[in-house]
Amino acid sequence: MSDFLPPDHSLPPNHFLNLPRPDIVVGAGDGIVDTTTLAAHDFDVDTRTGFMPPDSPISRLPEEWEPWEATLDKAMSMKLQLAVKLGLTEHEIAQSCSWRTDVRNNLPVLSTKGLTTSELLLRRAHHVLTYIMHSYIHTLPLDAEIRIPASISIPLLEVSAHLQLPPVATYSDTVLYNWDLKSPSEETATPALDNLRSQELFTGTNDEQEFYLASSRIEIRGVEALELMRATMDEMFVGDEIAVRRITGYLHKLAAVVDELKSILLDVRKGCEPEFFYHSIRPWFRGEDSDPLERKWAFEGLEEHPEIAQPTDLSGPSAGQSALIHALDIFLGLDNCSTGEEGALSEGQRTLLRRMQIYMPRHHRNFLRHLSANPRPVRSLVMQGDPKLVESYNDAVRAVKEFRDAHFRIVTIYIIGPASRERQARREEEESGSVENRPPLKGTGGTHLAQFLKGVRDKTADAMVTS
């Protein structure tokens, strides 16, 4: 399979992702190892890059799928504009119309058969096809139906079935598998946080890149958190007094790492301008459930493919799909210790957190499942009351709570604030009778969002243990 890959991107031949993978439709052939099962042990978590792949993801598919790459290149070079942009010019409307017409009339329905032998090619295909699909949907006139041409929908649905991911852009498309090194570094080294860049950007702007890179840097810095979790679990297995002392030290260190993650998150303000994010970047990510006009997405060509299921999970990408933060929650027992009192999560909110896992790469989902099934959870040891251990555990919980406080501030600056200003401007326009022909504002960035994020944050705070 690695024949397809440029040599500098090939994985070691014995890496589990380099083994032949079974075809999800036809099943495993004779002598083909089921890498999905192997993955349950490997989890595709790297000691240097964590949930990010150890090498920068491939940046181009082989010749056979060049029409997809060329279509995406064209969208990027034409600087297509969002249909929701205020004051869209005739020229901008004509540009996106001509790109979409080209996709509809000239892009063939390419076979995905040759991709299915390689996890890395499938990932690139998912990335390219979802970026094309989001470009197509979000440039469509607001009064048009959303009909995704078969040349995008059929290969995307096939690729998504193989990856067990929804057919929509996910955090793995925008962050995990969308990075490169600015300048090549030692192959074995963890990438420096300032040596990362993004591969594809809807807007071609540094603001969008900085938005993605805030998450990439958190993933890379989070590798030490994963290592501390692993070391703690090893010591839990030993369970003697020395082990407890060591765990105490690990939890304090974990708190310090999470404090750094918070600083990286807050640094997003240095490179990404909030109003630009809200009006010009975020709308590209919208999934079916955030359409301002509540239009449904129709995947054309499905009627000729009874073997492909109608997609149901079509929310847009979010760093809430980062397995790192979910792993911290599970490791510290923050997801299980609901008190049922005020501030705890409602069933719907808990479901929302769980639903985010559907959008994660399946190996990472398996990793979280494995972590949840840990027979010796750290919180149970802490509950035995060793004062120093309690203190260090509470330090780690404090750090996660403060990360969520900072996240809430960021969401207020980037979404809740701009959304409220937008509503205010609308009200003023309505009062003065100068309303433009615009779609109604849908309740993104309002009370529900604040309630949800505060609920998760308060539940984290509730997890502190009193000795």
Ligand code: HEM
């Ligand atoms: C400008 C930067 C960011 C914005 C505007 C933002 C926005 C949001 C929004 C709107 C949600 C609600 C759920 C959803 O709509 O998907 C959310 C949830 C979440 N985000 Fe962010 N986010 C940002 C950066 C990050 C980063 C860098 C991380 C960590 C890698 C992160 C981690 C999370 C998590 C874990 C949740 C789930 C709720 C929770 O566990 O507290 N976010 N974010």
